[in-house]
Amino acid sequence: MLGEGILKGLGETARNFVGSFVSEDRLTTVEYPEQRLLPIENTRDFPFLVYDGADPDAGLRCVSCQICEKECPPKCIYIVKSTDKKPDYVGKPQFYPARFDIDISVCMSCQICVEVCPFEAIKMDTEFELSTDDRFGGLILDKHKLAKSNEHFQRIHPTEAAEVDARLAEEKEKVEAKAKAAAEAAAAKTAAESAAAKTAAESAARKAEDGSSGSDAEGVKP
Amino acid sequence: MNSATLDQFFVLLQHHLSALFPTVLQPWVSMILGVVGIVAVFPAIFALTTVLERKGLGRMQNRLGPNRVGPFGILQPIADAIKSLTKEDIVPRSADDVVHFLAPVVLVVAIFLGYAVLPVGRNMVLLNIDAGILLFFAVGASTELSIFMAGWSSRNKYSLLGAMRAVAQMISYEVPLLLAAVVAVMMAGSLAPTAIVQAQGGFTGIFPHWYVFTPWGFAGFALFVVAALAETNRSPFDLPEGESELVAGYFTEYSGFKFALFFLGEYLGMMSIAGYGITLFLGGWGAPFSFLTFIPSWAWFFAKLFLAIFFFIWLRGTLPRLRQDQLMNFAWKFMLPLSLLNLCVAAAWRFLGECLGSGTVAEVMRWLVCAAVLVLAYILLARTLLRRQNIRPRSYRYAD
Amino acid sequence: MTLTPYLIVAALLFAIGLGIALTRRNAILVLIGIELMLNAANLNLIAFWRFGPHPELMTGMLFALFSIAVAAAEASVGLGLVIAWYRHSKTTDLDEMARMKG
Amino acid sequence: MAVEPDLKIELGKQGVFVTTLNELYNWGRRNSVWPMQFGLACCAIEMIATTMARYDLARFGAEVFRPSPRQADLMIISGTVTKKMAPQVVRLYNQMAEPRYVIAMGACAISGGPFKQGYNVLKGIDRYIPVDVHIPGCPPRPEALIHAFMTLQKKIEAQPLTGEARPRHLNAEAQGEFPVPVPSAHDLNPPVNRLVWPLPAPNPGESA
């Protein structure tokens, strides 16, 4: 009969109105600046560069292989490779980015850079409060703004970070064991050994540069 | 302070204040005080209503609504007012600037006039004239012209279409609105709002003699409410400003202060029509139960007003809007016959009362007869309406 | 106040209404003129009722009421005719209507 | 605009009163920002989500989405502005009454974002109209929009009403109408409004 459906609808809204005072299901508002949603672990927003230790410059994992720059769908990464090298987390000398810019006014948060990075150097941040009235100053993030510590990574993505840390530690162990073995085997040939390490690192970097190979971390092992 | 003084608090205040002036000026001062009262109180309620509406809608939609400006967001309308008053006032180049300016002014002035005869409490009416209800309808009729002025002067297709719709709708619903109101006038035997309220004054047991508790009164009230919704362009009859088709209806081209005036006018119109609905059917300033009469009359009036406003908000939060032709059909093919029938039923009620005499059995008989006629008519009319529109619930088949 | 000023106003109103009806070409405006003349008559009725010898009889007032009702009827039919004519001939110009003769 | 010049003079004359009036005015403007009902692409959905129950932009008094640009204060450019759409956006902006604000929501609105390699995509709406707040993200989370909204509020609050730094709408010489680009055979004409989008430094990245 005419009016029945309308009354039913009115009942539904009334239920929600009353419910909003008594039930949490019926008042789903999260008052953002004061309250926040529980962080979701996988959340991704913009990339950042992970560094180990305390010094962002020294501990940056990025070896400036430029894979992410090539694979980035909207082409928002800009890398200038350094001319010199510095040791990475296993102590192997590597290139590092002299300049690493991400234009987050272009970035589409697709995570492809993270997927393709063989060095676990670039990860996704969860920071979203980036609105600014300064388009260039605020939205083009340089190396210093991008660099965030591994602790930060562990805090925002604990599961992934734990995995990554375990893998890196394992690698480091392997490398150290190898180095130890090599050192024991050829303790005398110190000069020759250091030269070999250098070539290995170079070849790894070359491999990494080549787009078709080096898709996984194994590729970098000396 | 006893309850009687509290009840007459504002009347006495007006009296004492005007007594400070020389005798010649006293009626004028008293009048001005009344006007000031209306002009101060109702816009304040309007401001409160906007924030309550936004919060109420929010609650219906599982959210909070404005709550950051001032405590509980209560200062929100003040911020809106400051913003609106200082916002640039744009008059479109091709617009008719005089009419464009006059339209909102005429609207607000006309609607304020309607408050002159609205009794907001015992002895609290600005003009106690004989033909008060007629004044209300006359004033309501002139708001249509201002809406037309707004739509026409903007020289915008959407505005003009919105205005045409609004005027057509308001004219159509004015008829059932008037006819619904006439029932109460008939019974009270007066066009004066105060007399109508007084006619609903007494109590049977603890229950009051409000017209809404009679079959014809209830039907009249329901019809009045529906027509009032349409008359004030509230959901589900908010077609003139139907933003899904017409952007913002007749005030599309209005900005800043003038837009605020329209906004004000619209809400004042809603409150005034709600006030008359209360006066005609809900016993005006009367208390709902005999043991509650100690609460001042004006408090009852405003309590009822807020309830009515809440009802409007509730409807708005629930219902989608009708289409123009359905709206018209509804007015002419459903509302009009039903309200005419309701007139007859009211007359019958009167005569049955005289024929059957007094006594509980006679009362109940009368009640049942009148109610049955109305319910029957309602069912018949509703059925025809739905059948003509070919509306029915459906069932669905599935393919595996 | 006396009766005369009201009657003068009514007379002026009547003259203006007559003027509109006689001089404008638009059919709607002609109707407006006729309405004005009716209103002038109404004003007369009310004024005579008010200043007449027997205001308590309400004759003038009631007559004015009926006149308003009749005027409303007249306006609705008149405008309906104008619209119908406009549908037919696409003009509201009386001179042209006369020229076309249907 | 009628009120503004008078207000300005008034404010200039009276020393102590200025701050209070200034504050009151900015408080009113800040707390009653009505956005225009206007969405372009993906970000529009997040904008709608922001007004919905969980995030509830209404708490800031900003759920009054006005369908008509005349009554709106804020234009949230939510999504990709294509070259075909750009003239309409500028026209809408021109129709808004002062004071008016623009939030460029999402990568596309700021710079063309992921689609900036496209031939029909405008490389940032700030080529044609002044933007007050940029929100990066694709799309930005609803909280990010609220954050931008608060950033805008702070910006309004900090605006002095007199002097050089006064907002555009109190500056009589400031541009009111912005030139609307015309679609032509290969591109929009002009491709950029130099008054809002000046020539950048040779290497803007360096300065950051």
Next chain:
Amino acid sequence: MKTSEQVLSELLAAMPEVKVSLLVNPSASAQHSLLVASEDALRVAAYLRDQLGYDYCSNVTGVDWLDKETTEKRKTSRIVLKQVDGVEQSVEETVEETVKRVDPGYLEAVYHLFSMKHGPTDPHPPLVIRMRTGNRSDAVELPSLTPVWRSAEFQEREIFDLYGIVFRGHRDLRRLLMWDEFEDHPMRRDYVDPDDYEYEPTPHDDVLKRAEQQRLQAAQGGAL
């Protein structure tokens, strides 16, 4: 449903005069297609729809095939008269020469057809029919299949817009996506984007170079 080969043979059986051939798709999907001559297309389409039940034309699209320049080395053997030991003899000699061949480019319209009539449970690969224009510049007309399948209406307009194929017999052939004043066909493979990266803040070399160029130009010309 039938395979493309079966459809082809049925078509040729019914209308032996039409020019239809099978194009084999070497990829894993094995969705082969029928190449239909443009003058027969409408008849073939109508037959497919009305007789073979392909009542649903799902996808219509254009493809741009550029002029293809193939260089191949060919070994040709020919008989040459040579002085061998003073005597003229005909000797067979193998010569290697490079031949440059230019296959003219063309635009292609591809239609993917399905059947709704024949069973909502019968899985079938799409029947693909294609039509080719004569070249990429002046002979770009193809018959419109909108009269047969209404679903082609907007898609053919889109192809007209983005590829520049002119569909004869289309009821409303205007640009679909780009504005009406636009003159290019942007999905063609040789289309050059308007140079509007000028002020991109993205610090990529070429963009920076262009920004610098623009700056210089502006400094010289003082253009706004």
Next chain:
Amino acid sequence: MSDLAIQSYLPPVIEVESQDELLEVAMGPHHPSTHGVFRMDVALDGERVVRLKPVFGYLHRNHEKIAEKTTYLASMPYTDRLDYFCSMTNNWAYALAVEKLAGIEVPERAEYLRVITAELTRIQNHASAIGFLLQEMGASGTPLMYAFREREIILDLFESLSGSRMMCNYMRFGGCRVDLPAGWLDAARQVVAGLPRFIDEIEALLTSNEILMARSQGVGILKPDLAINAGVTGVMLRATGVNYDVRKVDHYGIYDRFSFRVPLGEHGDIYDRYMLRVLEMRESVKILEQAIPQLPAGPILDPKSKPRGFRPKPGEAYGRIEAPKGELGFYLISDGTGNPYRYRVRPPSLINLTILEDMCLGQNVADVVLIFGSVDIVLGEVDR
């Protein structure tokens, strides 16, 4: 060729008394009800629509051109932005086409994950579509709010799975990108358990509402033969009574393992479309209830699939799925390089609009808005 008598399906021509009495209105591209930046050039005779031309391209973002300039994988995040309500199904359709092109198998667990995410997507899309339809009908947002309330819950699931609320970029050629995080399945089970209550609520609010019925029944009627000829798919098609659901037709993925039914309409009007969306939500809940407990263990990505250096053999493929809006297809031509030679999206939203003119002619303007809303389009997909 003119000797050929072909039965064509063309929109009706509305007779008008005189052309100059028509009111030409351009609804859009910023019109409040056009779901973004769509424009309709409408000619009105009074309130009756006598001519209607849709105008597209205000959101033409050159998706196809960009895809042809970049690698196969890099297009995946762009597909998220096609129909920005349904990134999961877009991902799936694209992955399916590439899998067909390159002949990649999908592990079983990944197939289940795809079904689960796709059906969740369908539910939130249909809920939002109903909400927007009611918004157009002027319901001041309440149904939309309820729809978005549930959508937020589903988006939370997506976010915890893929990292992003809307732009999931979750699927890969030959599987999915990441496995489920801990506790996801339980959360999903809880969400699915709560969905019937939500659908009941929406139905109580709307289904028997007389105003909704009055506005939608008998309005915007679409005939089945025209719908088929015009390539209309999805809910729009099934509301006319044609039984065609790509999930059932193509048996793609693992939909054969679930028992679900395809609701069919009868009148092909707005109300049928509304009801079909509601009923499809219920069927999706059924699928989810079956799929979640059945989820097998195993790998989620085909080992042949690699993120970089993906070069399928030359050839072409057309892959399609039943997206919430209709048949979403991807047509790819490979020339053996890392970039597709031709990349084409078959957008259901665009093709479903073909019959907009047919449905709207002769109707009231207010109905046009509703009819348009009932088609359920997303401009990102229409214009690409």
Next chain:
Amino acid sequence: MMEGFIFGLLAILTLVGALAAAVLRNLVHCALSLSVTFVGLALMYLSLGAQFVGLSQILVYIGAVAILVVFAILLTRGAGALTPHRLIAAAGWRLGWIASVAVGFVLIFALVRSPLPASGDQAAKVTVLQIGQALMGPYVLPLEVVAILLTVALIGAVIVAMPEDQKEMR
């Protein structure tokens, strides 16, 4: 004194409105100024103590007649541009004005010369109740006639203004 002042204001309002309706070029402006006249008249009735008639005047003339006129103008596309000067005036417009001015003159002359009752001090209090009783009592026949007239006029107007094709449908 006060009464005279109010009367003067109202008279000016009424006459200016009427004059504006007579000379303005835009039809909608004419209609709007006409409603100003109606308001002026209504106020005059009110000041004369004819409350009921005054309010009825507003209800009927503003709420119905003015709106009807405006609608008619819109429906006949007369609301758009200004009417060109040459199209405002009817063929014999000079004659018309002369005639109307003459009529007005004669009327006023007659008024001034005729002896009129100058009472009106006794404020006759007429209540709505009395009007109702009069309408239901001695004036019941005219009331019925007017009612029938209105109904017929309503139906007639609808039929006249209905488009041809719809008429045939009935």
